[in-house]
Amino acid sequence: MEKDILEILEFDKIREKLADLSPSTLSKERALHLTPSYVPEVVEKSLEETDEASVLLEKEITTPLGETYDIRPLLKKAEKDSTLSAREFLDLANSLDTYKKMHHYFEGEKHLMYPVLEELSALIVPQDSLIDRIHRVFDDHGEVKDSASLKLSRIRTQKETVKSRIRRSFQHILQDKDMAPYLQDAIITQRNGRYVVPVKEEYRYKFSGIVHDRSSTGQTLFMEPMVSVELNNDLAEMTAAEKQEIQEILRDLTEEVKKTVEVTRNNCHLATELEFIFARARLALSMKAVKAVRSKGQVLDLRKARHPLIPEDKVVPVSMTLGKTFNILIITGSNAGGKTIAIKTAGLLSLMNQSGLFIPAADGSSLPVYDHIYAIIGDEQSIQDNLSTFSSYITQLVSFLPTVGEKDLVLLDELGSGTDPVEGAALAQSVTEYLQMKGAPAIITSHFSEMKKLAYETRGIQNAFVEFDEKTLAPTYRLIIGVAGNSNAFNICRRFGMPDVILGRAIQLKNESPLHNMDEVMERLNRQSREIAKEKEETMKTLTQAEQLKNQLESARDEFYQRKDSILEKAREEAESMKRDLRVQSESIIKDLKKSASALSREKLGDKISEVRGRVNGIAVPGKENRRDPLPKEDIKKGTWVYIDTIESEGSIVSVSRNQVTVRCGLIQVKVTPDHLFKAVKPKKETFKNPYAHKKAPMTRSVTAVHTELNIIGKTVDEAIPEVDRFLNECFMAGVSPVRIIHGKGTGSLRRGVQDYLRTLNFVTEFHEADPANGGAGVTEVYF
Structure with missing residues (x-):
């Protein structure tokens, strides 16, 4: 894009608006140098970045932004082995803290919501070691901590001891009644880094000490008592040693910065780009703008x-x-x-x-x-x-x-x-x-x-x-x-008030022009256009009203079906509960029948018991309404993806034999009649993987509504039996065998309660504890 085009179309003013919304010096600079791209892929990615940032600003409470500074000069300074100042180290630490925050912000679920921004933030390399080192050296005010080094800690301890001795010696002078007339004020102050007292000028020769300064009026001299000269000398030496040690600490820290300068510079660039993206998003929100x-x-x-x-x-x-x-x-x-x-x-x-x-x-x-x-x-x-x-x-x-x-x-x-x-x-x-x-x-x-x-x-x-x-x-x-x-x-x-005489003559000349008819045509077309626009506006209003009515009807229909499904689901649960209670009662009756019917032959007794159980299990329970389209006869063929209403699952037809169709649903095969087959909502090609392709195949696989194992660990027998009953019924109807009930070992009461209940079910042919490799006494395998 040519520079003059940007000026002609006033794109520079858009840059200024963008810079005003940018949070840092670097992002403002980035905004003021923004240029359009002519590469479609680059444009599309930039728009996606702006889109995600706009959504984030509207939805999230926090943002990945923070306090950053233009650290480029201090990085160049470190590269030249020039020691950085405390202020520069603090600016660097604050910036590095923000870079780290940006890197971690999109972790968790946010990386799914903002994939483009997460991809950019993931490139930032957290510099925890350098951040910790800077924070160990400096406090929040930019002062070097005593703990920055052992030597500095020792020097400052000694320095405080000397200061304490100096204060005591000065206190003796201030409290000496003989010295009181010589002093202007009973205070201790400093001049040139040395502790002094204010002495009246006329007593300078009577006060034993060294003059370091005088007041503006000349009436007061700031003198160091001779008794504290040695102590002040010691303090001066320690102050110099302290400065030297601090300088050494800063040099070492600068060397650490120099070692990571390329990583830091790249992090700075990435963070600036993120800040600039959010500036674009803020501009979009302020303009109520949309993504083209x-x-x-x-x-x-x-x-x-x-x-x-x-x-x-x-x-x-x-x-x-x-x-x-x-x-x-x-x-x-x-x-x-x-x-x-x-x-x-x-x-x-x-x-x-x-x-x-x-x-x-x-x-x-x-x-x-x-x-x-x-x-x-x-x-x-x-x-x-x-x-x-x-x-x-x-x-x-x-x-x-x-x-x-x-x-x-x-x-x-x-x-x-x-x-x-x-x-x-x-x-x-x-x-x-x-x-x-x-x-x-x-x-x-x-x-x-x-x-x-x-x-x-x-x-x-x-x-x-x-x-x-x-x-x-x-x-x-x-x-x-x-x-x-x-x-x-x-x-x-x-x-604007042009005289009529001039206008009249101009209109006369216009009417004599060969193109006069063109203007009349224009006026007529303009009137027609306004009429058409008005009709179009009325039509759009009618269409909008019709769309609103349609949406209301669809909402009412959806609400009706939801209520209907809720009622049916409640009725189904109640019927299941009644059926379960009836089965328990019937099994109790059967037990009594077994005890009292010793006169009957075993064969007749077994037939009678089977008949009672069959009648109980045959009680119909209302299921969920199936609103899918029936499967046409011509589609009942191998490979068709279908929905089976009896198990509420989808699968692929494996074979067709007269009035029986075999369907594979995940790892199981189900045989049903054609009247139970319906069109799948989202037809797809089944991908079947051999469960034994790996050394350790998972013990459980699931289809849409049928599982092959049930975990009841932590439940009581009374809480577990209804779940076991429902689970076994679903597996039996789906043709799944064997299945596993995981009850754990514990005291064994839950295992005994479940196995006692299994003995009452005529459709259970066998059950036993799993082998040690698959759970042992903590798992019961059931066969139908």
Whole structure:
């Protein structure tokens, strides 16, 4: 993108808005140097980043942002072996802490919600060692801690001891009544790093000490008592040693920074990029902007687009298309009616989109990625080069016309103006035809009637006009595509008080013009267009109401089905409970029957018991309503993916034999009649893996509604039996055998209760403890 295009379309002001929303010096710098990209993949990724950041700002309580600084100068300083200052180390530590926060922010579920941002943050390398080292050396105020080194700790301890001795010696002087007349004040202060007392000037020779300073009036001398000179000397030496040790600590720490300078610099770059992404997101939210849909082909479709630099309460949204049925749009209409704003909006929004920014427009707006955007807008007269307005315009025009192509966008304001109207109109037509021949998308503003006529007569070129309200004699700034407009020059002159005599003569001359009929046609088409627009608006209102009614009906239907399912589910659970209670009662009766029916033969007794159990198990329980379409007979063939209502599972038909169909559901095969087969919701190709392909195959596999094992560890016998009963019924109906009941070892009471219950079930042929490798006494395997 050429630099002058960014200036012409005022993209620099968008950069400034973006910089104001950027949190750090580096991200502000990044914003002010933002340039659009012409690579579709780069543009799409940038828009995805902005999209995720916008969602995060609206949904999350916290963000990955924090306190960062421009650490580039201090990194260069470290590379040159210049010792860093305490302030620089603190800025570095705060920045490194934020980089670490950014790296860890998207861990957990957030990496699924924000994959693009997580991919960027994952590249940041946490520098825990360097962070800890800096924090061990400095406190929150930037002072070097005593614990920074053993030597520093020892020096400061000794220093405090000396200070304490100095204070005691000074206290003796201050409390000495003989010394009191000599002192200006009974205080201890410092001069040149040495402790002193204020002595009256007239007693300087009576006070034994060294003068280090005097007051501004000269009446007070700050003197160091001779008794504390040695102590002050010791203190000075320790202070010097302290400074030397601190300097050594800072040099060592600077060396640590130097070792990781490349990692730190890369982290700084990545963190700046994240900050810049969130600045783009904040700009999108502040503008109520949307992500433009990536256009298929070179279609520009802006819906209710707003110029981002015009206040929201003053801007009039415009809608325009380009690249669907026409590649060139010619906008006509009155002066100050919004023609230039319309083409600037199209150009600026295209630049924003290709910079990873959202655009202030309605949802559904789409933009292509242009290779170049060429624009000639406004008075570009070059005084320095001694060029007129027209000459400057032509100079810019010829700079790109030879190379313009199908993937470029051309914006031309008042093409052909600034010269003889006849020659200008001819030139404007010729340039327009050339752009159409090259297939270059273009939006052109013009006042020439010849250009309106060209658009009406030429396929691929379309008229548009900015509406003018003839009642108020003012533009509405609405852009209407499909119809050409007129300049409304006379109406504007009347509005601004042009004398009637002049206007009358101008209208007379206009009526004598051979193109007068064209203006009448324009006016008639404008009226028709307004009528059509009004009818369209009413139609859209009707469609909206119909859509709302449809949504209400669908919601009511869904609510009805939910209530129906809830009632059926409750009834099914109650029926299951009744059936379970009945089975328990029947088994009790059967036990009594066994005890009292010793006279009956064993065979007859067994048949009678089987009959009673069969009748209990045969009690029908209402199931969930199946709303799937029946499977056509021609689809009942091997390989078809089907739904089985009896087990509420999907599977693939393995074989068909007369009135019986074998279906594989995961690891099991089920045989059912065709009337239990229905169309699957989402047909798919079954992928079957050999469960024995690995050395340690998992003990359990599941299909949609049937499991092959039940875990009841921690439950009482009374709590476990209903679950065991339901589990065994489902497995028996699905044809699954054997199954496993995991009850654990414990005291053995749960195992005995379950196994006692299994003995009462006639459809259980065998059960026993699992082998030691599969759970031993903690698991019971059941066969049907």
